[in-house]
Each structure stands twice: as structure tokens, then as C-alpha cells.
Amino acid sequence: MNLTPIYQVGDTHGEFTVTKVLPIEELQVVLYELKHNLTGAQVIHLASDDHENLFCISFRTLPTDSTGVAHILEHTVLCGSKKYPVKDPFFSMSRRSLNTFMNAMTGSDFTCYPAASQVEKDFYNLLSVYLDAVFFPELKELSFMQEGHRLEFEQADDPTSPLLFKGVVFNEMKGSLSSPETRLWQGVMERLTPDLTYAFNSGGDPVEIPSLTYEGLKNFHGKFYHPSHALFFFYGNFPLDKHLDMIEKHALKGIQKTPDLQPIPHQKRFVSPRKDQMFYPLKEEDLKKKTYIAFAWLTAELKNQQDALALAVIDSILMETDASPLKHAILKSELCTQVDGYLDTDMSEIPYAIICRGADLENAEGLEKVLFETLKDLVAKGIDEKHLEAAIHQLEFSRLEITGDYGPFGLTLFMRSALAKQHGCPPENALMVYNQFHELQEKVKDPRYLTGLIQKYLIDNTHFLRLVMEPSATLDDEEAEEEKERLKRIQEALSKEAKERIVQQAAELQKFQEKTEKQSIECLPKIELVDVPKDVPDFPLRHEQQDQLSVFIHECFTNHIVYADLIFDLPKVTLDELPYLQLLVTLLPELGVGDRDYTANLEYINSYLGGFSATLQMHPQITDSSVLKPSFGFRGKALERNTDKLFSLFLEICHSPRFDEKERIKELILQLHTAQQNRLNRQAISYAIQQSLAPLSSSGTIGQKMQGLDYFKFIRDLVKDIDQKLPQLQEKLRELCNRLFHFNIPHLVLSIDAKQHHYLADHRYFGLGDLPSKPLDLWEQIPPVGEKKPEGRIISTPVAFSAWGFKTCTALHTHAPSLSLATNLMENTYLHQKIREQGGAYGAGVNYSPLTGHFYFYSYRDPHIASTYNAFKAGLERIANGDFSSRELEEAKLGLIQDSDTPISPGSRAIVAYSQFREGRTKKVRQDFRDHVLSIDKKEVKEAVKQELQAIADQGLSVTLANEKLLAKENEKLSPRLSILPI
Numbered sequence: 016m017n018l019t020p021i022y023q024v025g026d027t028h029g030e031f032t033v034t035k036v037l038p039i040e041e042l043q044v045v046l047y048e049l050k051h052n053l054t055g056a057q058v059i060h061l062a063s064d065d066h067e068n069l070f071c072i073s074f075r076t077l078p079t080d081s082t083g084v085a086h087i088l089e090h091t092v093l094c095g096s097k098k099y100p101v102k103d104p105f106f107s108m109s110r111r112s113l114n115t116f117m118n119a120m121t122g123s124d125f126t127c128y129p130a131a132s133q134v135e136k137d138f139y140n141l142l143s144v145y146l147d148a149v150f151f152p153e154l155k156e157l158s159f160m161q162e163g164h165r166l167e168f169e170q171a172d173d174p175t176s177p178l179l180f181k182g183v184v185f186n187e188m189k190g191s192l193s194s195p196e197t198r199l200w201q202g203v204m205e206r207l208t209p210d211l212t213y214a215f216n217s218g219g220d221p222v223e224i225p226s227l228t229y230e231g232l233k234n235f236h237g238k239f240y241h242p243s244h245a246l247f248f249f250y251g252n253f254p255l256d257k258h259l260d261m262i263e264k265h266a267l268k269g270i271q272k273t274p275d276l277q278p279i280p281h282q283k284r285f286v287s288p289r290k291d292q293m294f295y296p297l298k299e300e301d302l303k304k305k306t307y308i309a310f311a312w313l314t315a316e317l318k319n320q321q322d323a324l325a326l327a328v329i330d331s332i333l334m335e336t337d338a339s340p341l342k343h344a345i346l347k348s349e350l351c352t353q354v355d356g357y358l359d360t361d362m363s364e365i366p367y368a369i370i371c372r373g374a375d376l377e378n379a380e381g382l383e384k385v386l387f388e389t390l391k392d393l394v395a396k397g398i399d400e401k402h403l404e405a406a407i408h409q410l411e412f413s414r415l416e417i418t419g420d421y422g423p424f425g426l427t428l429f430m431r432s433a434l435a436k437q438h439g440c441p442p443e444n445a446l447m448v449y450n451q452f453h454e455l456q457e458k459v460k461d462p463r464y465l466t467g468l469i470q471k472y473l474i475d476n477t478h479f480l481r482l483v484m485e486p487s488a489t490l491d492d493e494e495a496e497e498e499k500e501r502l503k504r505i506q507e508a509l510s511k512e513a514k515e516r517i518v519q520q521a522a523e524l525q526k527f528q529e530k531t532e533k534q535s536i537e538c539l540p541k542i543e544l545v546d547v548p549k550d551v552p553d554f555p556l557r558h559e560q561q562d563q564l565s566v567f568i569h570e571c572f573t574n575h576i577v578y579a580d581l582i583f584d585l586p587k588v589t590l591d592e593l594p595y596l597q598l599l600v601t602l603l604p605e606l607g608v609g610d611r612d613y614t615a616n617l618e619y620i621n622s623y624l625g626g627f628s629a630t631l632q633m634h635p636q637i638t639d640s641s642v643l644k645p646s647f648g649f650r651g652k653a654l655e656r657n658t659d660k661l662f663s664l665f666l667e668i669c670h671s672p673r674f675d676e677k678e679r680i681k682e683l684i685l686q687l688h689t690a691q692q693n694r695l696n697r698q699a700i701s702y703a704i705q706q707s708l709a710p711l712s713s714s715g716t717i718g719q720k721m722q723g724l725d726y727f728k729f730i731r732d733l734v735k736d737i738d739q740k741l742p743q744l745q746e747k748l749r750e751l752c753n754r755l756f757h758f759n760i761p762h763l764v765l766s767i768d769a770k771q772h773h774y775l776a777d778h779r780y781f782g783l784g785d786l787p788s789k790p791l792d793l794w795e796q797i798p799p800v801g802e803k804k805p806e807g808r809i810i811s812t813p814v815a816f817s818a819w820g821f822k823t824c825t826a827l828h829t830h831a832p833s834l835s836l837a838t839n840l841m842e843n844t845y846l847h848q849k850i851r852e853q854g855g856a857y858g859a860g861v862n863y864s865p866l867t868g869h870f871y872f873y874s875y876r877d878p879h880i881a882s883t884y885n886a887f888k889a890g891l892e893r894i895a896n897g898d899f900s901s902r903e904l905e906e907a908k909l910g911l912i913q914d915s916d917t918p919i920s921p922g923s924r925a926i927v928a929y930s931q932f933r934e935g936r937t938k939k940v941r942q943d944f945r946d947h948v949l950s951i952d953k954k955e956v957k958e959a960v961k962q963e964l965q966a967i968a969d970q971g972l973s974v975t976l977a978n979e980k981l982l983a984k985e986n987e988k989l990s991p992r993l994s995i996l997p998i
Contacts, residue, residue: 016043016064021255028259030267031058041415041448042428043574047255048442051263054243054272059433059442060258061250061425067115067918068138068251069425070258071129072149075276075437076121076239077212082227083219084235086121087163087184091232092240093119094158096144097151101536102158102528103852104144110843110906111541113137115917116423122361123204123217124279125434126239131423133918135253139261140540146265149240156229157527160520161852163232164224166505171521174514178506180225180498181878186814187857188219190876193696193812195295195307199370199484200357202293203311207366207480208282221498242266243273248433250425278439279363282313288479295484296491296811298978304352304373305692307484308382311368314472317435320444323360324410324451325458325468326367330358331406332398332465334369336621337605337682338614340402344389345371350378352685361430363438367472373689379483390474394466403459405622407452412625412654414448417574419920491811491978528853544905544949547912551941554919556928561776562784567764567932568772569925576625577658577775578766578922580929581665581783582648585631586754587792590800593720594729598684599748599755600629600647605683607673608664623660625652631721633714637935640825640867641713644933645794647755648762652922655771662781669756669786674749677741688734691727695998699816699976700875702727706808706974707820707871710801714867715822717797724808724998758786766925805973807982807993814856815880815977815985819872819887821970823963826865826940832947833959834870838863839907840956841890844899846872849886854879861890865944866934870964880975881988891968895960897953904953911948 018038026033028049035048042063049058076085093105101107109117116131128145132138164182168174192198201220204213216223245266249258297305315322333341334356345354352373359366371382418427432442444451458464487493509517559566588596604620604627607613620627630650636642649668653661674680695702705723708715719725733740763783765772775781824830838861850859856877863870872887893899919927931941975982975993986992 018043018045020045020047021062022047028256029263031259031263037443039443039446041574042446044446046443046446049259051267054267054270055275056242056245056247056262056267057436058247058259058262059249059436060255061428062255063251065251065424066133067131067419067423067425068133068253069116069129069131069249069423069429070138070142070145071127071248071426071429071433072145073125073127073246073248073429073433073437074239074244075124076126076217076235077124077276077279078215078217079212080226081216081220081223082231083163083184083188083216083224084227084232085126086218087159087224087227088232088236089119089121089126090162090184091154091158092148092152092236094162095153095155096147097153098147099144099539100153101534101539104148104536104539106843106847107536107539108141108144110839110910111536111539112141113542113547113909113913113916114141115913116426117141121217122434123213124362125437127429129426129429131425133916134542134546136546137542138253139257140542142261143265143540146262150242150266152236154233154236157524159229159232160524161528163227165520165524166517167521168517171525172518174518178502180221180502181855182224183851183855183857184219185221185224186855186878187876188216188224189221190696190812190814190857191218192221193296193814195297195484195693198295199307199309199482202484203309203366203368203480203482206289206291206482207311207313207478208364211279211282211363213362239276241273242270244276246433246437248429250428282364282478284313284478287477288481290481292483292485294487294490296494297486298488298491298809298811299486302486302488304375304689305486306374306376306378308351308371308374308379309368309480309482309484310383310386311366311480311482312473312476313478314365314367314476316364317360317362317438318440320440321454321458322468323365324455325465326358326365326472327360327410328403328406328455329465329469330356330367331409332402335406335409336617338617338621340393341369341386341389343614344385345369345382346682348381348385350374350381350385352682353689361434372693373685376483376485379481383481387474390469394470394474397462398465401618401622403465405618407455408622409625411448411452412576415574415654416576416625417921419918423918424920491813492980495813495980525853528848542909544908547909547949548916551938551945552916553938554924554928556925556932559776561780563758563760563786563788564780564784565760565762566780567762567925567929569766569928570769570772571766571921571924572768573766573771573921575655576652576922577655577661577771578652578925579661579665580630580648580650580764580926582630582646582762582764582929583755583757584759584791585645585647585794586757587795590716590720590797592751593717594726595747595751596631597721597726598730599751600631601687602680602683602748603629603668603672604649606676606679608667609671612673613676613679619660619664623653623657624664625654627651627664632930633717634930634933635714635866637826637866637940641796643713643794643796646933650926655774658771658775659778659781662783666782666786669758672752674745674752677745680745681737681741684730684733684737688730691730695727695810696812699810699812700818700873702808703816703818703974703976704820704871704873706806707818707972708822708869710799710803711820711822711972712799712867712869713797715869716799716801719801727998754792757791758788759791760788761786762929764925764929766922803970803972805991805993806975807986807995808974808976809979809982809995809997810976812976812978813981815877815883815975815981816875817873817877817880817883817973817975819884819971819973821870821964821967823868823870823967825868826936826944830959830963831865832944833951833956834863834963835865835911836904836907836948836951836956837861837894837960837964839910840894840899840903843906843910844903845890845893846886849889850874850877850883854882854886856883859883866936880977880981880985884973884989888968891960891964895957895965897957899953901953904951904956908948908951912945915945
């Protein structure tokens, strides 16, 4: 990119004045900052050659309670505005657009509205809708009731039936707080920053959400969403002057400046450390080793950017890997099974926490002793130079990498820079990697610099909290009973008139939802099918043969990083061996290799690589989804100066993984078990989906064995009597590994630039082509297994996670494009309104994989089960009956193209192209599918849904995860009923 600035400091455009211009070479961007002269609104623009342009409208939002006002407002402003008075412009635009990203996010002290697109017309369509939404929302009371909270009788028109709390955010936060980690972090913030906004749950606590009034919501918007307080962030190659014209015209014209918001005050520091205790719900008989113990400090102000960067280095030194000094000491104490460090640099004052999982209450004192003894020892002896260099290397890598697989790169840069600016920090501090590192490297030449900060912020810091969170087998029931009693008291106190008003409001909301369901949305801008790029995205993959190595290269700019995958054909593996295979994939990168034990190997990876992992893919074939062409391998990334270190590790791990590290294997399995237990509620919808597909296909069965509830139970059972099982397990893993490393012409897949490619070829890929081959026991297909019966699985959560799965036709079938469109149609024309808006679930949808033939419905954080399954079936029937318009079909086409055209980060392009090659998804096959999608008519969609889904509806498999009470209550309404089982 040409980094010559177009504007200079002092230049003006309309009412905007340029206040900063800064080329940033390492990111290939030019940073512009501007201020609106009349309102004081601020603008950041990162000019880049990137075609994926992003905008983000951000506000400081500082709640003073846990009613979730910032979160509910985020939802409600997107329910219609002055220029676009339709019920749901956000979801409507998601299907009238080619956006690559659309969202809204509530943080602890900010709310932001980001969207991205590669099409200029679409980008400004989205910006127009977002600007009107946030600055001129309708904020209807009925929208507040739908999205936030309301009282409603269980039988809406019967005031003698039980009273309920309803609302999308209310149910979302019930689901969110069923995650122990979320509950713990909120508990830490309440106690660590009791005088600041961070003490409150900005998402909302379900106990407090019903206290928020409609007037309170409107007042919060008036205070925090004024244009004077807005920060407009832009990234990409669209022109800055057009951005400025848009926000001037649609948001700032005629607006008067209001007083600036006051900065967040300082937290008064504790005179002495504090200790506290809390509980979380867990429905298990054995509650041993299920306690969380958190140690947390409040450290530097975010404005102190030098100390903030140094603290990030200290965190990396202490806690980056299991070989890091503090993490290693805590794990070796065996007082917990898992521990991680958390440094939050999005807050005005930076908290640092060490969270131990898999502990018991009586371990708290011992863990605190290990923690401080290790820190004091580190200060006394000084920081090992190799640990310091590795930490700085990891920070350098993370700041240089062009990410984007989980969101646009522009959004990553917004989070780094714009949030810091809202706290008064120069945004370039988080963008100019090498400038900061040069200063830091000068400072760390003094060996007392970092140890002095450890002494100051961790050892001597009296603003320290120890919080123990214990599991409770009764808390789930107690919280449900408290809510029930609260509602009972409210109901008993209601006058006849108040009851009638609740009934009337429920009827009004239902009418509002029914009326808006058929509301025209033609006032919203949209992309036409003629605007859709005709060609399918494609990443050319060049193939070369060198020695006994098959090399696949995609050349692109990777910002001096080499991305490499070394891939082998998977040999014959039995069904019973699949969980062991998945376990092996998890263990291998965490063990020693050759002469390096696991601590030395983790230090090696930390010092030279940006990441290293094992991979396992099934690769169903486009011609027959029951035929798999599976692969096993390793994925790594490194700065180009460390390429030889990456390829050396590839060779070493193939030749000599260390299965003799018995205690390390035990430690990793205990960590994995703890992590699975902690993530159960967060991953509940994934488990429900996998369970609903498991017996329907080979891919479903394999997925269940390796990632579903079967694997969850495999690890749980392995932990029982693990010491007795270890010798046999070591031998099993060693034998399996010997089969995997057959080296019959492995494939090397590279995302690199031309210069890097020439360097690797000149060095013969550092010997990877010399791996000795041995016979390969060819993969044999594994048929689907399992009972096809509906299930309810019991977990500790007051809301449900449901899936209804099918096996239908695959990609080359003439109906496959129509089924892909049917998913969008069902979501957009029915399920969103029925399950989310009316039912109060946080989310619901449909998914179809043309490659595997898997088709499934799902809902999550859902207070209902029976009505949701009924909605799934009704959605299917509506599309089969043709209950959708030509406009809705066109929007479904846009949505499908939008999904397929989402940009892929440079580091992932080669492996994406390789997967397409391995599965037979040629460019022609993908182009034909795209062309067919764009030409489909209504009749074709109807016929496809009738023949491929409605005809097999009785074969659909339903699975729900929820607590026992909700499952039992809803099961009475289901036919067929769920078999309710423990996990």
C-alpha cells in the first residue's frame, strides 16, 4: 500500500478537522483522526488496501446498576428508527445485504455497532441504517417489553395462571450466567471494583432486569447516545471524505454539542487484601474438584500505556504455557487441575486475575501460598532472559498477524485502538508494534524493571482479592424457587385492574408482533441480485512435487508470517479408537519431542512460533458423502525469520513424540476434563446438534465420538482411576501414533508470499521430503451407529438448547441449492419471529451442509421446548406450502451468497483451498452451485423441501439439553416424548 497520506493535520472537510495523521508501516495503514467542530464527535479512519471495509459506531455506556439497561438498549435501538420505522431493521438488513459482518455489542463500559462489507453501495446502505438506528430510534415500549423484560401470565389471557418473567435479554442472561466462568468473572468485578461501573453486570442480572423501567431506558439513551459522545471508526479502502459526508448528513447535521461525559473515577484502593466466597449451580453427585479459586489485583491505569504493555509481557512470562514459571508451579502443586491468567486492557484500570479450576475449598490457602512464593522467588532470582524474549515474541506476533476468520480484521483493530481512545489513550499505541517494543526493550535492559512491576502490582499490592466459588447441587433449584416466590408475591399484590393491564399488554404485544410480521420493509435500502459478484471466490493452489513431499502453495501477502500444514492420509481406525484419536490430537502439541521434555518444547514453541497444533479432518467426498478421505496432521505459523524452527518441529514431532511423560499425560487429561465440565453449558447447543445427527450418517457418528457427548463421557470415565489406566493408555496412544506416521508422500500446504516460497524451495523445505515411508493401512469407512430416539439431557441451566436433525440429499443433487435457500427462508420468514421475538429465546435457526447432507433446526437460551419444536415443524410446512414471497426468496439468495463470500484471512486461504481440493469441490462445482442458487424459482424451493425434508419429517431426531424441571414440564406437551437422561 502507498502510505503517503492524502490529508494533513489541520485540513478540513465540511465541519471536520484533521487532528492526527500517522502512517503505520507494520500494518500497512494510515491512521487519521478527526474532530467534528460543532458537536465534538470523533472519527478514526484506518486507510488500508483491504477490500473488506468496516465501520463501527461506539459510545461510552456506564451503567449504575445491573438492570442490563445498556444491553437492552443495544437490542431496542435496532427495533426501528425515524427513517426506517420497521420492526427489525437489523435482522432485515442482514438479508438485504452482502455484509461480511453485522453485529452490536455491549461491553462493561461501551456499546458498539460494527458492520463490514466489500461492496461500496452495500457498505453505505448499512451505515445509513445503523446511523438512524442509534441516533434516532423509535424506542417503542412494546419493543422494550419484547427485547428486555415483561410480566405475562403463563396462559396469556388467564390472570389465574402463574405469572412469568419474559423477554429476550432476560432469557439470554439466564443462559449466560449458567456458565460458571461468566458468573465468576462478574463476582470478581463486583468485589474488585465496588465503586466503579464495572461492579455492575452491563448485560443484566436476571434478578435485577425486571427493575428497569421504560423511562429509565429512554433516559439512558438520551445521556449516552448523543452524537457529541460518539466515536466513528472506519477501516478499509473506501474514501474517507464519503464517510464524513455520510455521518454529517445522517447523524450530525443541526446537532448541538452537549457537555462531555465525565471520565470513570479511580477506584479507591483497598487498605488490605480481601477474601470472599460465592456459589454456582452444578447438578452432580460428586462435587469434588469442581471449585474455582480466583486471585485478582487492580493494577495500572489504562492511560499508563508503558505499564500496560509491561503487564502484558509479565502475564505472558508468568502464564503463557504450562511451562511458564507461575503456571507450572501452580499445576505442579496439584491443588488444581487448570489455571489461566486474564489481563483486561479494555477497562479504565487494568485488572489481572489468576483463575484456578478443578480445585477444592481447602486448596485456597495452599494455592495462595504457591502463588506468592513463586512471585517472590521470581523477583529474587530475576526473570530468565529466554522467558522474556519469548513473551516479547508472542506480543510481536499477535500484533502483526492479519486475523479475520472469526470477524473482520478491521474489528480487531477497532478493539485494539478505538476503545483505548475512549479512555483517553492515543489509539496508535496499540497499533505501532515496533515503536512500543523498541521502548520496552530499552527498559528491560534493566533487570529490575519487570521484577519491580511484579513487586509493585502483584506482591505489594493490597488491592487484592481471593474469591472462592464453590459448586452447589441445590442452587439451581433455589434460584428457580426464589424467582417463583417473587412472582407469586407480585401476583398476589396485583389489583384486578393491574391483572387486566398485564393481559391487555400481552395481547397488544402479540398484535404488534403479528402486525409487524407482515410489515413492508421496502423503506430499507438493499442490494439487488445484479449487484452480486458473479464469480465464486477462489484461492489458486499451485502444486509441486519435491522428493517424497507434495507441496500445495497459495501465494498472498501474510505480513512476514509463514503458515504451514503438514498433512497425512489417515490410516484405518476403528470406531472405538476414535476418542483415542481425538485425545491424541489434543495431547501431541503439549508433550515433549526428542531430547526436549514438554517444558522445553513449550518454551521452544513460545520462543519461535505463533502457534502449533494437531489437526484432524474427515473430508466427505462431494460425489458421495458416505465416502470420507480423512487426514491427520500438524498446523503451525511463524515469523519468516523462524521458518526453520517451525519445520524442525514438524520433523521432530513426526519422529519422536514423548509418550514416556506419564505425569504430563495425566495432567493434560485432568485439564481437559476440567475444561469440558466448565464449558458444558456454553457448548450445550453444539452438543445438542451433534447428538441429533450422530446416528444419521458416518460423519455424524464420527463427530459424536470425537467431539460430542460420547467424547465428553469418554474423558470423564478416563479420569476415574486414571493412575491405573495410564500405562495402558500410553501404550494405546503410542501404537496409534505409529500407525498415523506412515509418511507416504505427506502434503505440505502453505500460505506464503513469493519470496518466502522461493526461500523454502531453495532450502528443500528443510528436509520434510526425506521422511522415510512405511506401509499405510488404508482407511475403511465407518457406518453410522446409534439409536434414533428423541432425547433430553440434563444440565444445570434454566433455559433450553434444542436441535432437530435430518440426513438428506447432498451437494451434487439438483435440490441441494434449494435446501440451502430454504434455511434462510425458514429463519427469516418464521423462526426468528416465532421463537425469538414471541418465544423469548436468544437465538434460533436452521443449517444445511450440502457436503454431508446434514440439515438441522436449533434454538438456544430458550425458555420453551415444546412450542419450539412445533415452530420447527411449522417452519418446514410453511416453506413446503410456498408461504414466502419473491422478495423473501431474493433476500435468501443474498444471504446465501453473503455467507459464501465472507473474506478469509491470508493465513487460512491455502488450507481452505486444500480442503476444497481434497473433497472434490472444484471451482466448477462451486460455480455451478452458485449459478443454480441465483436462478432458482419459488416452485423449485417448494418441491425440494417437500421431497427432501417434509417427506422424511418423521425421521428427524430431536435432542434438548436443559435442567430436569424444564425438561419434565415441557415433556408433557411433546409427542413423541423425550427420553430424559443424564449427561
